[in-house]
Amino acid sequence: MAKEKVCVVGSGNWGSAIARIAALNVKKHSDIFEEEVTMYVHEEEVDGEPLSSIINEKHENVKYLSGVQLGSNVKAEPDPIKAIKGATALIIVVPHQFAEKVLEGMKEHLAPGARAVSLIKGVKAKGDKIYTYPGIISSILGIRCSALGGANIATEVAQDQFCESTLGIMPEGMKSDDQNSLSDADLWFKLFDTPTFRIRTVPDVDGVALCGGLKNVIALAAGFSDGLGWGSNTKSAIIRIGIMEIKDFCVHFFPKVKAETFLEESCGLADILTSCISGRNRKVAEEMIKTGKGFQELEKEELGGQSLQGPQTAEQLHKFLEARRDEVRRSNGFPLIENVWKICYEGMSPEKLIEGL
Amino acid sequence: MAKEKVCVVGSGNWGSAIARIAALNVKKHSDIFEEEVTMYVHEEEVDGEPLSSIINEKHENVKYLSGVQLGSNVKAEPDPIKAIKGATALIIVVPHQFAEKVLEGMKEHLAPGARAVSLIKGVKAKGDKIYTYPGIISSILGIRCSALGGANIATEVAQDQFCESTLGIMPEGMKSDDQNSLSDADLWFKLFDTPTFRIRTVPDVDGVALCGGLKNVIALAAGFSDGLGWGSNTKSAIIRIGIMEIKDFCVHFFPKVKAETFLEESCGLADILTSCISGRNRKVAEEMIKTGKGFQELEKEELGGQSLQGPQTAEQLHKFLEARRDEVRRSNGFPLIENVWKICYEGMSPEKLIEGL
Numbered sequence: 001m002a003k004e005k006v007c008v009v010g011s012g013n014w015g016s017a018i019a020r021i022a023a024l025n026v027k028k029h030s031d032i033f034e035e036e037v038t039m040y041v042h043e044e045e046v047d048g049e050p051l052s053s054i055i056n057e058k059h060e061n062v063k064y065l066s067g068v069q070l071g072s073n074v075k076a077e078p079d080p081i082k083a084i085k086g087a088t089a090l091i092i093v094v095p096h097q098f099a100e101k102v103l104e105g106m107k108e109h110l111a112p113g114a115r116a117v118s119l120i121k122g123v124k125a126k127g128d129k130i131y132t133y134p135g136i137i138s139s140i141l142g143i144r145c146s147a148l149g150g151a152n153i154a155t156e157v158a159q160d161q162f163c164e165s166t167l168g169i170m171p172e173g174m175k176s177d178d179q180n181s182l183s184d185a186d187l188w189f190k191l192f193d194t195p196t197f198r199i200r201t202v203p204d205v206d207g208v209a210l211c212g213g214l215k216n217v218i219a220l221a222a223g224f225s226d227g228l229g230w231g232s233n234t235k236s237a238i239i240r241i242g243i244m245e246i247k248d249f250c251v252h253f254f255p256k257v258k259a260e261t262f263l264e265e266s267c268g269l270a271d272i273l274t275s276c277i278s279g280r281n282r283k284v285a286e287e288m289i290k291t292g293k294g295f296q297e298l299e300k301e302e303l304g305g306q307s308l309q310g311p312q313t314a315e316q317l318h319k320f321l322e323a324r325r326d327e328v329r330r331s332n333g334f335p336l337i338e339n340v341w342k343i344c345y346e347g348m349s350p351e352k353l354i355e356g357l
Numbered sequence: 358m359a360k361e362k363v364c365v366v367g368s369g370n371w372g373s374a375i376a377r378i379a380a381l382n383v384k385k386h387s388d389i390f391e392e393e394v395t396m397y398v399h400e401e402e403v404d405g406e407p408l409s410s411i412i413n414e415k416h417e418n419v420k421y422l423s424g425v426q427l428g429s430n431v432k433a434e435p436d437p438i439k440a441i442k443g444a445t446a447l448i449i450v451v452p453h454q455f456a457e458k459v460l461e462g463m464k465e466h467l468a469p470g471a472r473a474v475s476l477i478k479g480v481k482a483k484g485d486k487i488y489t490y491p492g493i494i495s496s497i498l499g500i501r502c503s504a505l506g507g508a509n510i511a512t513e514v515a516q517d518q519f520c521e522s523t524l525g526i527m528p529e530g531m532k533s534d535d536q537n538s539l540s541d542a543d544l545w546f547k548l549f550d551t552p553t554f555r556i557r558t559v560p561d562v563d564g565v566a567l568c569g570g571l572k573n574v575i576a577l578a579a580g581f582s583d584g585l586g587w588g589s590n591t592k593s594a595i596i597r598i599g600i601m602e603i604k605d606f607c608v609h610f611f612p613k614v615k616a617e618t619f620l621e622e623s624c625g626l627a628d629i630l631t632s633c634i635s636g637r638n639r640k641v642a643e644e645m646i647k648t649g650k651g652f653q654e655l656e657k658e659e660l661g662g663q664s665l666q667g668p669q670t671a672e673q674l675h676k677f678l679e680a681r682r683d684e685v686r687r688s689n690g691f692p693l694i695e696n697v698w699k700i701c702y703e704g705m706s707p708e709k710l711i712e713g714l
Binding site: 151153157198234240277 | 509510514519521587588590591596621626631634711
């Protein structure tokens with residue numbers, strides 16, 4: 001069996017943390033993987049030096065995951081074509097707004113038999129269609145794509161604090177179609193599972209991607225509740241209703257998605273919980289209430305103009321629901337999602353968050 | 358149709374809060390209910406005056422829910438026989454350790470056609486059997502008993518903060534068996550549902566009772582995690598695993614119980630969340646770690662000797678699992694429940710909480 005060659009496409013906070021895990025596991029499973037893990041680094045200068053050079057000297061991403069040794073077998077590479085050369089296991093973890101451009105640039109240069117796993121958060125809505133990133137990756141690269149998601153704050157994962165993550169696999173990737181290669185499920189499990197980063201596999205790639213893509217809308221609702229000084233009964237009710245709405249939304253519009261992925265797995269329940277307790281979207285939503293500022297203003301002030309995922313997602317879901325209005329009218333609708341959108345974009349009073357629930 | 362007469366059996370923090378809700382709803386549905394709601398008060402003196410007299414003068418339970426008007430139609434009654442006289446709708450909300458004695462004293466004096474709903478937290482294990490309070494109430498009183506549970510901190514409910522609660526009904530109580538009376542489901546829904554205290558009904562009385570009975574074992578685990586300074590990835594993983602263990606435990610030993618009650622309803626997911634974020638068991642568990650004291654010592658120091666629910670429940674589940682060891686060995690076991698028990702009673706190091714998960 002030819003060895004698998006791993007490339008991490010992306011080098012932010014989460015990309016660096018997952019490169020470290022992959023670098024440990026390729027050594028552990030040296031019968032399956034080549035020892036070098038390449039990491040595509042969007043080049044930038046840090047104190048006058050290229051980030052990729054710093055990573056290759058210090059084995060540390062000083063800008064996005066400082067203080068953590070990635071492993072001497074992680075090789076940073078600023079040229080995307082070189083980075084993926086010969087790579088058969090692609091971990092896609094670029095910010096969603098850059099994903100399509102990066103993938104388009106790579107698609108002619110893929111190694112034969114390459115497979116991908118998406119760690120990208122977010123969804124893409126266009127008119128009356130909504131797409132997940134594993135689906136987008138699959139269609140641009142023409143290869144199978146799995147998904148990984150869970151209650152996985154990068155800095156905690158990098159410290160080997162105990163946590164779980166969910167691996168979503170396409171049904172055809174659950175078993176190997178050829179005795180000379182691993183199934184998708186086996187490949188990614190062996191690359192990610194450690195004693196403190198526990199992988200559970202589910203045959204539901206879109207479910208895993210959608211949980212991570214939509215959770216921040218609930219986190220905003222939880223943050224509004226905190227900002228209004230509402231108690232824990234109310235916050236728990238909002239989180240419960242949020243989980244159910246997102247689950248119902250996805251099961252309705254993605255008929256193959258499984259409710260259990262949302263209700264039972266780390267990528268659902270546990271990740272939503274973490275986002276509602278300590279996530280960035282929750283925090284900004286709380287500040288919107290306490291300061292009276294809009295999210296756009298707080299993005300400028302506190303995130304250096306970086307966009308917050310929650311409002312963007314709420315906007316995408318709202319437009320999608322508008323485009324499918326006839327269909328939605330026949331169901332119970334999604335009042336929490338719509339109320340979050342109205343508070344973010346229409347100036348609705350946050351006290352009305354629970355209206356119509 | 359003869360009007361229903363409501364009696365709240367119990368007058369603690371939660372009993373008083375629910376008496377207030379019932380007192381509002383009997384007036385709203387005056388075609389169904391008699392206006393007076395009696396409340397059985399275990400008599401005690403407050404500043405030299407009987408608590409029941411104070412409640413009847415001030416319409417306020419100054420000891421257990423101070424600052425809240427219960428409604429002038431709530432009548433406190435220290436004699437249990439007088440309290441339940443003519444009552445057809447019994448809300449049982451005494452602490453679980455007194456429940457059987459109180460019920461035994463009442464059973465000869467029930468009004469014809471009486472029905473009950475249990476708000477008691479806890480379970481009762483005896484050898485290789487485990488009982489829920491709706492079951493115990495049904496068998497002592499010989500009447501049908503439903504259950505109410507959810508993310509319902511009493512003081513927040515008393516302030517009309519938005520929340521949800523789950524009503525668990527026996528299958529035979531979902532529909533009326535006689536056109537002259539309401540079904541159990543309708544009776545309790547009309548007595549409890551308000552715009553800010555939202556009732557969702559499920560045909561699963563034991564599931565609702567078990568969620569509230571077992572949740573504090575997870576709350577202890579969450580508190581240990583907090584005390585150890587573990588991050589939110591780990592805490593979310595522990596909560597997720599806890600929900601799944603409790604669900605699996607109940608589905609295994611109570612075959613009629615429905616998984617959805619744990620995963621989708623306020624009495625499950627949302628109540629467990631609240632207990633893991635702001636409950637008393639969570640807090641004491643955190644202090645066990647920070648002070649190195651046992652829970653018994655903290656009960657004396659901080660709860661005036663009152664017993665904490667979590668350790669008691671862990672002990673009951675442990676004994677029950679011991680008695681059913683052969684059966685448990687064949688399943689995956691319940692490592693989180695057992696680890697919580699070992700930390701509480703066997704001096705196991707709390708860092709081992711995640712062992713075997």
